[in-house]
Amino acid sequence: MKNIIEVRELSYRYDKTSDYLTLDNLTFHVKRGEWLSIIGHNGSGKSTLVRLLDGLLEPLSGEIMIAGDLLTPENIWDKRRHIGMVFQNPDNQFVGATVEDDVAFGLENQGVPYETMLERIEEVLQIVGMSDFKDREPSRLSGGQKQRVAIAGILALRPDILILDEATSMLDPRGRLELIRMVQKIKLETGMTVISITHDLDEISLSDRVLVLKQGRIESSSHPKELFSRTDLADLGLDEPFANQIRSVLGHKGYQLPASYLTEEELQDYLWELR
Structure with missing residues (x-):
């Protein structure tokens, strides 16, 4: 590669x-x-x-x-x-009066033909699950929805590289997980390169x-x-993964678990085997 x-x-x-x-x-x-x-x-x-x-x-x-x-x-x-960049606070990236206008902004700057622009806007809003919000004001969206729109604006420009600069840090745990799983899906479907600055x-x-x-x-x-x-x-500024915490507790109780890291799913399978 x-x-x-x-x-x-x-x-x-x-x-x-x-x-x-x-x-x-x-x-x-x-x-x-x-x-x-x-x-x-x-x-x-x-x-x-x-x-x-x-x-x-x-x-x-x-x-x-x-x-x-x-x-x-x-x-x-x-x-x-x-390269497309998504920052920590999506409010700093919005320039359009509506979601649709905001996604269109970068395309207009690049001189993309009107018909092509409409197709791309519809395509990327569908990808990020925001098609039903295209006439909404960005300021009235939730934090997770704002980041989805910010990513849609980047995807419309079809960059090879997506940079997420602490892009999930202002979201609640559920919104954070939804956003990164969406990015993972986009990466797998498009082959886009992703660089993320994160503590998550x-x-x-x-x-x-x-x-x-x-x-x-x-x-x-x-x-x-x-x-x-x-x-x-x-x-390194990171929390201990939940699976590591469970492994540590079980270790103190006499259960011998592998020293290497196990995901939560792998830990669950291993515990079933112990039973």
């Missing part, structure tokens, strides 16, 4: 007069069609990294390759067409790989199962 993003020796600092680097010599890749979660404490450089990938910031040094081309000031607008365990568990940032450097890159098997999750 080819890489859609390649980052080589990337560094960045906000204060040009300081020696402190927000990002310090990062090198990694993202495969086409992969879901990569990026985690780490606040201040570890997560949001700075995705803003560099989208060309919103200019690196101090290093290279960013998007779809095989080096990201430069000359091609930045073209490369941004490959369900979101991390659906990803193919997890990049841990620590003080502006890559601390590790692993599969979610490997990450959840670690004993220092609290140091």
Whole structure:
């Protein structure tokens, strides 16, 4: 599988007069069609990294390759067409008076023909389950519905890469799970690459790989199962997965369970076998 993003020796600092680097010599890749979660404490450089990938910031040094081309000031607008970004607060992204108008905004900017635009709006609103709300004012929607509309606006532009920058953090647990399962469905159906900055365990568990940032450097890159098997999750700003908590309680009661991480479904199956 080819890489859609390649980052080589990337560094960045906000204060040009300081020696402190927000990002310090990062090198990694993202495969086409992969879901990569990026985690780490606040201040570890997560949001700075995705803003560099989208060309919103200019690196101090290093290279960013998007779809095989080096990201430069000359091609930045073209490369941004490959990437759609959804932020933590969807209210900051709304510009239309209605849901339909908002989804249409990006398409109009790209000069998409009117008939094609109508088809895409209907298509993406159906994908995110918001077809019945197309005449509603975005401000009157729930948090989860707003994020669905924000994602619809991105999908209408047909990017290769979807970046979720803490996009589920303001939602309740049910809304959060519904949204990430919707993103997973879109990824499987379209082959879209997903990059998510998150602390949510369900979101991390659906990803193919997890990049841990620590003080502006890559601390590790692993599969979610490997990450959840670690004993220092609290140091990474993560809660202990529910299955790990149950395993710990049962261990204290004398039950010998595998040391490796088990999903809730795997733990349930294992407990049935013990019976």
